[in-house]
Amino acid sequence: MSSDTVGAELRQTGRELTPITDPVAIDAESRHTSREPTPTTRPATIDAEPRVDQLVTHEGAHFTTIKEGLAYILVPQGTPTSTDPKALKEDADKQSVFYNPIQQFNRDLSVLAIRAFGEDFVVAQKLKKEAEKNKPANKRKWDKKRQKKKELKKVGKNIENEEIGPQSPAKKRKIEGNGEQAEVMDDTVEERSEGDITAENTNVTYPQTQPNDAVPGLNGKTPPFKPDLRILDALSATGLRALRYAQELPFAAAVTANDMSQKATASIALNVQHNKLEDRITPNAGNAISHMYSFVGTKGYDVIDLDPYGTAAPFLDSALQALTNGGLLCVTCTDSGVFASTGYLEKTYSQYGGLPIKGFHSHEGGLRLIIHAIATSAARYGMAIEPLLSLSIDYYARVFVRVRRSPAEVKFLAGKQMLVYNCDAGCGAWQTQFLARNIPRENKDGSLYYKHSFAQAPSASPFCEHCGTKTHLSGPMYGGPLHNPAFIERILSYLTTIDKEIYATSARIEGMLQTAYEETLVEAPVISKRKKKPAEDAETTENGTTNTDAPSPSIPQTDPAQIDHHPFYFTPSNLSKVIHCQAPPDAAIRGALRKAGFRATRSHCKPGTIRTDASWKDLWHIMREWVRRRAPVREGALSEGSAGWKILRLGENEAEEEGDGEGEGEQEDVGKGKGGQNYKVVFDEQLGRDEGPKLMRYQINPRANWGPMNRAK
Numbered sequence: 001m002s003s004d005t006v007g008a009e010l011r012q013t014g015r016e017l018t019p020i021t022d023p024v025a026i027d028a029e030s031r032h033t034s035r036e037p038t039p040t041t042r043p044a045t046i047d048a049e050p051r052v053d054q055l056v057t058h059e060g061a062h063f064t065t066i067k068e069g070l071a072y073i074l075v076p077q078g079t080p081t082s083t084d085p086k087a088l089k090e091d092a093d094k095q096s097v098f099y100n101p102i103q104q105f106n107r108d109l110s111v112l113a114i115r116a117f118g119e120d121f122v123v124a125q126k127l128k129k130e131a132e133k134n135k136p137a138n139k140r141k142w143d144k145k146r147q148k149k150k151e152l153k154k155v156g157k158n159i160e161n162e163e164i165g166p167q168s169p170a171k172k173r174k175i176e177g178n179g180e181q182a183e184v185m186d187d188t189v190e191e192r193s194e195g196d197i198t199a200e201n202t203n204v205t206y207p208q209t210q211p212n213d214a215v216p217g218l219n220g221k222t223p224p225f226k227p228d229l230r231i232l233d234a235l236s237a238t239g240l241r242a243l244r245y246a247q248e249l250p251f252a253a254a255v256t257a258n259d260m261s262q263k264a265t266a267s268i269a270l271n272v273q274h275n276k277l278e279d280r281i282t283p284n285a286g287n288a289i290s291h292m293y294s295f296v297g298t299k300g301y302d303v304i305d306l307d308p309y310g311t312a313a314p315f316l317d318s319a320l321q322a323l324t325n326g327g328l329l330c331v332t333c334t335d336s337g338v339f340a341s342t343g344y345l346e347k348t349y350s351q352y353g354g355l356p357i358k359g360f361h362s363h364e365g366g367l368r369l370i371i372h373a374i375a376t377s378a379a380r381y382g383m384a385i386e387p388l389l390s391l392s393i394d395y396y397a398r399v400f401v402r403v404r405r406s407p408a409e410v411k412f413l414a415g416k417q418m419l420v421y422n423c424d425a426g427c428g429a430w431q432t433q434f435l436a437r438n439i440p441r442e443n444k445d446g447s448l449y450y451k452h453s454f455a456q457a458p459s460a461s462p463f464c465e466h467c468g469t470k471t472h473l474s475g476p477m478y479g480g481p482l483h484n485p486a487f488i489e490r491i492l493s494y495l496t497t498i499d500k501e502i503y504a505t506s507a508r509i510e511g512m513l514q515t516a517y518e519e520t521l522v523e524a525p526v527i528s529k530r531k532k533k534p535a536e537d538a539e540t541t542e543n544g545t546t547n548t549d550a551p552s553p554s555i556p557q558t559d560p561a562q563i564d565h566h567p568f569y570f571t572p573s574n575l576s577k578v579i580h581c582q583a584p585p586d587a588a589i590r591g592a593l594r595k596a597g598f599r600a601t602r603s604h605c606k607p608g609t610i611r612t613d614a615s616w617k618d619l620w621h622i623m624r625e626w627v628r629r630r631a632p633v634r635e636g637a638l639s640e641g642s643a644g645w646k647i648l649r650l651g652e653n654e655a656e657e658e659g660d661g662e663g664e665g666e667q668e669d670v671g672k673g674k675g676g677q678n679y680k681v682v683f684d685e686q687l688g689r690d691e692g693p694k695l696m697r698y699q700i701n702p703r704a705n706w707g708p709m710n711r712a713k
Contacts, residue, residue, distance in 0.1 A: 050274050058270065065274075066099050069111065069502050071243035073099060073271050099240070105505040105699075106307075106398060107241055109491075110330060111248050112498075112509070113389060113400050114231070114303055116490040117328045120555045121302060122228045122251055124326065227254035227280075232301040232322070234258050234288040234315065235308050239268035239281065246280040248502070256301070258284040258291055292318035305330040311338065312370075313351040316377045325405045328388075333370055334396040340366035357474045358424040361568040363392040363605045365420070368477035368567070370397055375413055375478060384409035386558055389491075390482040391516065392605040394699060400487075409560040411452055412438050416563055418479035421460040426469025426643040427578050429616040430568060433459040434479055438561045450561060466620055467578075467643035479563050481520065486555045488517045511695035515604040519569075519611045566613045569603035575623050579644040582631035584623075584683070586610065591688030592622050596679040600688070607698040620647055625681040 043057035050072035054065040063074035228251045233242040235258070242257035257268045265285035272281045284291065292315070295301070300322040306312045312331045319329055333339060338348050342358045349355055352373040357365030367390045375385050386402045414436035421431045439451045463470055495510050503509070576583040586608060593600040593612050603609040612619075627633055627648065638645040 046270065046274055056274065068104060068107070068240065069244045070247040071240060072275055073238050073240050073243070074274060075099060105393065105508055106332065107244060108503045108505045109398070109509055110241065110305065111244055112491045112494055113330070114245065114328065115249055115494065116487060116555070117303070117388070118229045118249060118251055118253070121326065227252045229253045229303060230301045231255045231303040231305070232258065233305050234292065234319065235306065236268055237264055239271050239283070241305060241307070242281050243271060243275055243277065246277045247275070253280065255281045256284055257281055258286060258288055260285070260287050288315060289318045292322035295322040300324055301327065303328045303330065307332040309334060311335045311351050313373055316374055320378045320383060320403060321381060323403050327403055329374065329401045329403055331370065331374065331399050331401070332396055336366065336395050336397070339369050339397065354475045354477045355473065357420060357422055358472065359422060359428055360571055360574050364568050364603065365474065365477060367392055367397055367399065367482060368479070370399055371401070371478040372417065372476060374401055378403060379410045379413050382407040382410060384560060386484065387480070387482055388484045388487040389516065391512065412560045415452065415561065416478065416480040417476045419476055420474040421471040422474050423464040423467065423469055423471050426464050427467040427647060428570070428574055429464055429466050431460040432479065432567065433457065434563065435476060440561070466616060467646045469643055479567065481558060481562055481564050483516055483520055484555065484558055485517060485520055488513050490555060507696045508699060511697040512604050514695055515602050515697045518601040519603050566611070569605065569609040569611045570619065571608050572610070573608060575619065579623060579627060579633060579648055580637040581627050581633050584626050584630070585685060587685040587688035588683040589622065589688065591684035591686065592681050594687050595682045595684050602697065622681055624648065626683070630683070
């Protein structure tokens with residue numbers, strides 16, 4: 001099941017089945033999607049055309065309908081479906097176990113993300129198939145297949161003229177050929193196995209059908225459904241996600257809705273029947289892990305969605321092995337108390353293979369731990385991952401990862417995993433240490449290759465260089481980029497054309513994705529100089545890269561060696577707490593950073609955050625200037641030897657030497673901050689403000705205790 005359904009609902013947690021509860025709260029923009037049922041006077045049947053607040057009777061049970069997107073789900077009649085986000089907590093405990101409206105943002109975003117991936121994936125698969133056909137070794141085989149299809153179609157048309165004698169056991173067929181007609185007696189029809197009839201003069205076998213059903217697609221018959229994308233909703237609950245995927249994706253998608261609970265599977269089947277999607281959705285009752293492992297070594301799913309209650313860690317290994325090459329893995333983890341908190345660090349390590357970060361940037365650290373767990377699990381099977389979108393939302397994390405079978409790209413993984421030296425007890429600064437190095441080298445012929453080597457250690461002192469406080473170790477965690485900008489651009493392009501009634505949370509999607517797009521601060525990918533051999537023309541290489549002659553995908557692959565040199569974010573209010581001064585406006589700090597030549601954006605994780613490529617030396621230099629010019633610290637506010645006292649004492653010494661407020665502004669990254677030269681701190685709030693339309697970048701909790709509830713007993 002998934003975190004979509006809450007309350008007393010049964011949910012799969014790896015080995016056991018446990019019920020849970022969840023609140024009534026939802027996104028403010030999606031309140032109208034569900035209302036108190038107002039059933040009609042005459043009940044409808046399960047096969048009736050679905051509509052909102054419809055009373056449905058099936059096998060003695062009475063249901064009402066709720067609509068989200070283009071999907072309708074059935075809930076037992078009389079179940080509370082109020083979605084007022086300001087409802088009391090006592091009322092939230094009575095929320096329907098069949099529908100969790102707070103997760104509509106997650107579902108809306110997932111539909112758009114799978115659409116963006118699927119459109120690119122379908123085109124890439126067609127191009128790959130065409131390239132395979134054009135290979136000399138395969139061209140003859142494809143020509144034979146096309147010829148057989150033509151013969152089969154010809155036989156299907158002529159079989160309409162079949163004549164069966166009233167007393168004869170044989171079947172006569174008139175077959176046209178070379179302008180002549182001949183009667184062929186087939187006296188072996190009754191002896192053949194069920195399902196096949198052979199036209200012996202053409203050596204073509206076709207399915208046995210009724211007299212008017214010769215070949216699918218002929219005689220007005222519908223051809224078999226051939227999906228462009230295979231999707232697995234591994235923990236489906238009521239099947240709402242599966243319903244929306246089948247209804248709203250613009251390409252043909254076949255969805256498997258799996259759940260371990262027989263009752264949940266029966267609910268899925270009812271909802272599928274009511275939505276008339278029997279040809280698109282297949283309910284499956286079984287353990288999600290066993291189901292996914294059954295596809296090892298065979299053609300699996302193109303998209304797998306994991307949306308459990310709690311951690312998705314137990315499902316990662318099987319999900320990765322059930323994905324096709326280039327497939328999409330969608331993962332939700334709701335255990336933020338584990339991956340974004342230090343209260344259970346031993347459990348964090350056992351679940352995600354790394355230690356959490358303590359501090360205001362813990363939620364981004366949690367995202368990187370989740371991706372680290374996915375990447376290390378995939379690497380064991382020669383698979384490399386590429387995060388397309390990684391978001392910290394409300395009380396959970398949601399990541400979309402593209403997976404490729406490429407042992408060559410797996411070699412870069414060690415160089416993208418990092419340790420973090422965190423000054424969580426002092427000033428809050430951090431320093432990163434990558435486990436290995438991926439060094440680009442150039443051959444004599446100008447081609448590019450990478451040398452993988454050990455990283456130099458240690459990269460940081462046991463004590464913080466800014467305040468002298470001892471640091472603590474976090475990680476290892478993923479140190480590459482969290483997003484693919486082209487993927488975000490594709491989703492944002494949909495928002496101008498989609499129906500806001502169907503995607504009720506589109507305003508928040510736009511705000512959060514725009515923030516995620518702006519926070520990408522990594523350097524441009526390395527441009528490969530590897531020269532292609534003539535034999536590689538119009539082909540895809542083994543490691544997933546394409547040659548210059550092949551059409552480039554609309555969502556390009558990020559460089560596998562790319563790392564994020566400036567992870568995490570800070571908040572001016574937290575820096576102000578360290579030195580006990582009045583907090584500066586966010587626009588003032590962003591303006592000072594931009595004036596000095598640094599990049600400064602928001603982070604999607606929390607309001608009031610700033611991501612920048614400036615070093616901590618520059619940040620504390622700017623804060624010292626803020627204290628000296630705008631917000632002097634009250635005498636005696638800082639105790640001698642504290643982190644703030646040490647930072648400001650250094651600032652006073654610099655102020656005496658510099659006099660005019662200009663600081664060294666030492667740079668850790670070459671080419672940043674006017675080439676590492678001196679700069680004058682200017683708190684330009686106008687420069688720090690972002691122009692453009694106002695966006696709903698962050699969701700405000702509508703009431704206290706807004707989030708997931710404990711599992712029901």
